[in-house]
Amino acid sequence: MWTLERPAPSRRAGLLANTPVALVSALGAGWAAAAGLAGLGWVTPSVLRAVAITAAHGGLLAIALEWGAAEGRTRLPRGAVLVTIALIGAGAAAAVVDPRGSVLLLTAPAWLALLTLRGSLTGLGLGPRVAWRPVLAGAALGGLLGAHLLLSASQTLGYALRGGATAVLLLWVYDVGANVISAECFFRGALFNRLQRRWSFAAAATVATTATLFRYVVDPMLPKQVEVMAGALFYLTVLSAVDCWLLWWSGSLLPGLAASWMFFLAYRTLAIG
Amino acid sequence: MRDIVALAVSVLAVGVLSSRDGVEAMSLLRYLYFVPVIVAALRFGVFGGGVTAAATVLLQTPWIFAAIERGGLTPAATERVVTCIALLLVGMLVGRLASYAQAQRRRWRLLLAVQRALSEDAPLEVAVGRLRACLAVRLDVDDVALVVRGDDRLAIAGGVCVAEDSLAAEVLATGRPRYVPDVGGGARPRRAYAAPLLVGGAPIGVLAVEREGEMAAAERAALSTLAAHCGLALENARLASRQRRFAEELAERIASATATKSAFVAVASHELRTPLTALLGFSELLAQRRFDAAEVRHMAELMQHETERLVRIVDDFLDLSRLERGLEPKLSRAAVKVAPAVAAAVEVFRRTGSHRLVVECDETLPAVDADADALDRILKNLVGNAMKYSPAGSDVHVAARGADRAVEFSVRDVGRGIPAEALPRVFEPYYRAPGVGSARGAGLGLAVVKSLIDAHGGSVRLESAPGSGTRVTFVLPAVS
Numbered sequence: 060m061w062t063l064e065r066p067a068p069s070r071r072a073g074l075l076a077n078t079p080v081a082l083v084s085a086l087g088a089g090w091a092a093a094a095g096l097a098g099l100g101w102v103t104p105s106v107l108r109a110v111a112i113t114a115a116h117g118g119l120l121a122i123a124l125e126w127g128a129a130e131g132r133t134r135l136p137r138g139a140v141l142v143t144i145a146l147i148g149a150g151a152a153a154a155v156v157d158p159r160g161s162v163l164l165l166t167a168p169a170w171l172a173l174l175t176l177r178g179s180l181t182g183l184g185l186g187p188r189v190a191w192r193p194v195l196a197g198a199a200l201g202g203l204l205g206a207h208l209l210l211s212a213s214q215t216l217g218y219a220l221r222g223g224a225t226a227v228l229l230l231w232v233y234d235v236g237a238n239v240i241s242a243e244c245f246f247r248g249a250l251f252n253r254l255q256r257r258w259s260f261a262a263a264a265t266v267a268t269t270a271t272l273f274r275y276v277v278d279p280m281l282p283k284q285v286e287v288m289a290g291a292l293f294y295l296t297v298l299s300a301v302d303c304w305l306l307w308w309s310g311s312l313l314p315g316l317a318a319s320w321m322f323f324l325a326y327r328t329l330a331i332g
Numbered sequence: 333m334r335d336i337v338a339l340a341v342s343v344l345a346v347g348v349l350s351s352r353d354g355v356e357a358m359s360l361l362r363y364l365y366f367v368p369v370i371v372a373a374l375r376f377g378v379f380g381g382g383v384t385a386a387a388t389v390l391l392q393t394p395w396i397f398a399a400i401e402r403g404g405l406t407p408a409a410t411e412r413v414v415t416c417i418a419l420l421l422v423g424m425l426v427g428r429l430a431s432y433a434q435a436q437r438r439r440w441r442l443l444l445a446v447q448r449a450l451s452e453d454a455p456l457e458v459a460v461g462r463l464r465a466c467l468a469v470r471l472d473v474d475d476v477a478l479v480v481r482g483d484d485r486l487a488i489a490g491g492v493c494v495a496e497d498s499l500a501a502e503v504l505a506t507g508r509p510r511y512v513p514d515v516g517g518g519a520r521p522r523r524a525y526a527a528p529l530l531v532g533g534a535p536i537g538v539l540a541v542e543r544e545g546e547m548a549a550a551e552r553a554a555l556s557t558l559a560a561h562c563g564l565a566l567e568n569a570r571l572a573s574r575q576r577r578f579a580e581e582l583a584e585r586i587a588s589a590t591a592t593k594s595a596f597v598a599v600a601s602h603e604l605r606t607p608l609t610a611l612l613g614f615s616e617l618l619a620q621r622r623f624d625a626a627e628v629r630h631m632a633e634l635m636q637h638e639t640e641r642l643v644r645i646v647d648d649f650l651d652l653s654r655l656e657r658g659l660e661p662k663l664s665r666a667a668v669k670v671a672p673a674v675a676a677a678v679e680v681f682r683r684t685g686s687h688r689l690v691v692e693c694d695e696t697l698p699a700v701d702a703d704a705d706a707l708d709r710i711l712k713n714l715v716g717n718a719m720k721y722s723p724a725g726s727d728v729h730v731a732a733r734g735a736d737r738a739v740e741f742s743v744r745d746v747g748r749g750i751p752a753e754a755l756p757r758v759f760e761p762y763y764r765a766p767g768v769g770s771a772r773g774a775g776l777g778l779a780v781v782k783s784l785i786d787a788h789g790g791s792v793r794l795e796s797a798p799g800s801g802t803r804v805t806f807v808l809p810a811v812s
Binding site for chain 1: 390391393394395397398401475477479488490491492493494495497498499500502510512513514515516517518519520521522524526540541542544545546548549
């Protein structure tokens with residue numbers, strides 16, 4: 060038994076330990092530079108959007124990977140973080156050329172799946188062995204929440220469904236390849252996981268959920284109508300709490316990913332924004 | 333699982349009922365919404381109540397918001413909103429109360445189980461093992477261990493050893509509980525908590541638990557209370573066991589003392605009867621028959637000898653009586669010359685001619701500060717014992733020599749000796765070493781000798797080995 064036979068730990072590492080400050084700063088600087096150039100009219104808004112996607116999601120994933128490696132006491136393959144950012148950037152850039160190019164974003168989760176199979180992401184709750192029941196439970200919960208969103212939005216605000224499966228799928232590809240994967244890896248796999256190993260579940264879930272809400276509130280891609288913002292805050296709060304519970308319950312990030320993918324599929328089905 | 337499915341169906345039913353709920357106020361149907369929430373709260377506590385209430389509210393919101401969208405915040409819509417708030421409150425409050433009641437019930441049952449686990453007398457290791465088994469079954473944790481300080485080592489249940497720098501060792505040393513939110517290495521955080529088993533504020537052990545998942549502050553406080561209770565229960569069990577052992581020992585001693593006293597009465601009666609029989613016989617002969625002067629003189633000497641023996645026995649009884657009342661023998665101390673005292677004591681026995689008495693005593697030895705009669709009795713007791721337990725014709729050495737402001741006397745024989753296991757008890761009253769055979773005696777001599785020497789502030793020791801004889805050495809203070 061650990062309590063009897065292993066040395067008691069001294070102080071744990073700080074909450075922000077192992078943050079790749081230089082890399083995140085570089086991404087932030089690139090984004091700021093692109094925004095400045097866009098202000099001067101030298102860069103198109105679509106290019107700025109691609110840079111923003113790369114910087115924001117790439118930055119979140121970079122921090123998540125480094126924190127996860129530290130918590131799981133695993134080693135990432137050399138350049139793994141840069142490859143992840145590059146894949147996100149490639150997908151975002153391809154989408155600038157052609158909306159169908161966003162399919163390239165799926166290479167990022169594929170790369171992360173490869174790292175998962177190598178056992179490099181256990182610190183994020185992504186282990187090589189998958190328990191399917193929690194994943195199905197996550198998908199079911201995400202689906203229920205998505206269905207509620209569809210029902211509520213159509214009943215209350217009168218939103219219609221988006222026409223065309225291709226359009227829905229291309230939007231969802233962004234969620235699968237960048238939006239959900241970066242949010243779940245950082246806010247649940249890295250932040251919540253790090254906090255729950257220091258504090259209680261409630262405290263960790265509250266901080267992770269608040270951070271999630273902040274991330275979406277400042278997201279320029281989220282429609283700014285009051286009812287949409289209020290709805291987003293409500294559903295994202297519930298989704299984040301559910302995802303935190305799923306990770307706490309199962310020890311795996313996959314159920315939360317499944318829940319979020321299902322919810323965002325429902326969200327993309329609505330003709331919002 | 334069936335409960336969960338039934339609850340899910342009930343919640344969905346609430347959703348369906350809600351979709352059909354009219355806009356009119358005071359729909360009695362809404363009271364039914366509380367049924368699954370209350371059932372879930374009572375069955376699954378605050379988590380079940382909260383989740384079920386949230387689910388029922390979530391299922392109603394599309395219809396409620398649509399109603400508000402259509403007609404504004406009418407009294408009917410307000411009532412439905414209030415119903416939702418009431419559902420949430422009822423779910424949380426009933427759930428919390430149910431969780432609290434369940435936790436309290438579990439705690440009381442656990443305390444009773446702890447008492448039962450320690451109700452039987454058992455060695456510490458066994459008691460700790462039983463207690464740990466009881467806790468492992470009843471505590472909702474993944475692993476539990478108990479460490480308790482024994483007389484000379486730790487009794488550990490639930491682990492192999494206690495490492496020096498471990499959490500348990502730290503708590504055992506400081507007496508303060510310690511919580512580690514994650515011991516590391518697992519997909520889920522594994523919480524560890526170690527609470528001291530306290531008795532009178534001092535740690536006598538540690539209760540350590542580990543669990544994957546939550547371990548709230550209230551639960552840790554309850555574990556600390558449980559640990560304190562376990563400490564007291566273990567200490568009570570230890571004291572009860574000690575008391576039982578003490579009572580058993582006492583009973584054995586009383587039985588032994590009773591047996592010894594009975595044996596003593598028998599021996600003492602015999603010891604008194606022997607000289608009395610001799611006195612009675614000789615006095616009857618003198619009264620009934622005529623003897624010549626030499627025969628009368630011989631009979632008178634025998635009668636005197638038996639009378640002296642009677643006096644010695646009675647003196648021993650009196651001294652022993654004083655000893656048992658915690659009183660020292662009465663002494664009349666003066667400067668007693670050693671050589672004449674030794675010679676006088678030995679002379680009585682020399683006349684019997686049964687043993688060769690060898691006296692080594694320097695005339696120049698300083699006088700001892702002693703009661704002359706007491707010294708005489710000490711020497712006679714020791715020389716008499718030496719002769720009694722050594723073969724006829726063998727040597728008995730009586731010696732005295734000067735020591736540091738004292739005189740050391742020794743009486744040595746070459747008799748059968750005393751077994752090693754009997755040596756610690758030879759100075760106890762009534763005690764007779766095994767294998768003394770038919771040798772006469774009440775087991776009082778050495779006890780009286782020791783009490784007399786102690787009363788002088790001296791010391792006595794006995795060395796003996798079976799087959800090689802016995803040496804008794806005693807020291808009395810010299811006159812300064």
